Structure formats: structure tokens, C-alpha cells
Amino acid sequence: MKSVQVELPDALASEIEEFVKSGWFTSEAEVIRAALAEFVRRNRLDLLERFMREDIRWALARKGAGA
Numbered sequence: 001m002k003s004v005q006v007e008l009p010d011a012l013a014s015e016i017e018e019f020v021k022s023g024w025f026t027s028e029a030e031v032i033r034a035a036l037a038e039f040v041r042r043n044r045l046d047l048l049e050r051f052m053r054e055d056i057r058w059a060l061a062r063k064g065a066g067a
Contacts, residue, residue, distance in 0.1 A: 006032075
């Protein structure tokens with residue numbers, strides 16, 4: 001498993017601590033993993049489509065430039 005260090009605003013860090021203190025999660029790391037997994041799940045297709053559109057725009061611009 002990869003380890004990543006991040007800095008969080010105090011207000012967000014406090015909210016994460018509250019999730020742990022209230023028993024919803026066993027650790028702050030678990031809260032952050034769950035939040036990132038949900039972000040990826042919700043945004044995967046939109047991000048993929050955006051990157052594909054950018055690649056197509058780049059290719060069409062190169063073709064139009066005679067490259």
C-alpha cells in the first residue's frame with residue numbers, strides 16, 4: 001500500500017477527528033481512504049471523458065498544423 005502525506009485545513013481535520021471519535025471510522029486514515037474512494041467512484045467517468053476530449057483536441061490541432 002502506498003503512503004501519502006497531506007496537509008489539511010484545521011476545520012477539515014477537526015471534522016475527520018469527529019468521525020473517528022464518534023465511532024463512524026476506526027482511524028483518520030480510514031476516513032480519508034473512504035472519501036477518496038467515493039471521489040474516484042463518482043468522478044471516474046467524467047474525468048476519463050475530459051481527458052479523452054483533451055487528447056482529441058490536441059490531436060486535431062496537430063493535424064491542422066500539418067504535424
